[in-house]
Amino acid sequence: MAYRVLIVDDSPAMRTFVRRVIDMSGFEMSSCFEASNGGEALDLLRHEWVDAILTDINMPEMDGQEFLRRLSEDEILRSIPAIVISTDATTHRIAVMTSLGARGYVTKPFLPETLRAELERTLGVPCG
């Protein structure tokens, strides 16, 4: 099965990089969508279904925390697993994002296999 993934990051370079790393990892992705902040992502999710969301925290207009909060309040969108990708690996930040509904957390820098493993874990992809 191939998955539809949404990457939310205000840096075009980072979005390009995450997309590239997913490809490198061997994770089966059928479609990849991009948004530069939480608000843009919510707009996109009104007309495109995705299987997983990869989101940064710091973004203009609507940051990752607010984005996750809005997702958790939506009866339909809350079912989409969201994984945070951030440089902040402090226990405090991880706890905050998890409490807002993040199902996974990947700290930068990361390896392709790390991102793949986190995607497969949150999507419930069987091992092997």
Next chain:
Amino acid sequence: MFFAETLGEASGADQAEDSPHGTIAVELAFEGEPSGSMCLRLTADAAREIAADFLGMEGAEISINQISEVVRELANMICGSVLSRVESAATFRLGVPRIVTAGEECAASLWNTCYRVQLSHGRLTVKIGAGTTECPQPAQPAY
């Protein structure tokens, strides 16, 4: 994550490569316990090599804006990674990485730590100073 090859710690003898000329530098302030700032400086060839590796492009295809964006992202990652290790149970806030223009030095003068890495196409220098700089109040703090 960045796929540039490192050739080990560089000698500090060649200070010319740390000068503002022929290099690109990014300054990044942080708030936490302690507060301070970080300066990342790359030789131009090293910056282009890293940007090309990061974006999966040929070096000749990379624009200055793309190089700047990748170097800012690299500074963000290095600083966040260091602070997460130092302050894993605390909170910190990163400022917005700022490109230091040609001929300009990074602002903070009291560097506590300096680390130089030799890359296949140049050199990367990271300086971190604590307790000397207040983090500016950006519209969007970086994490």
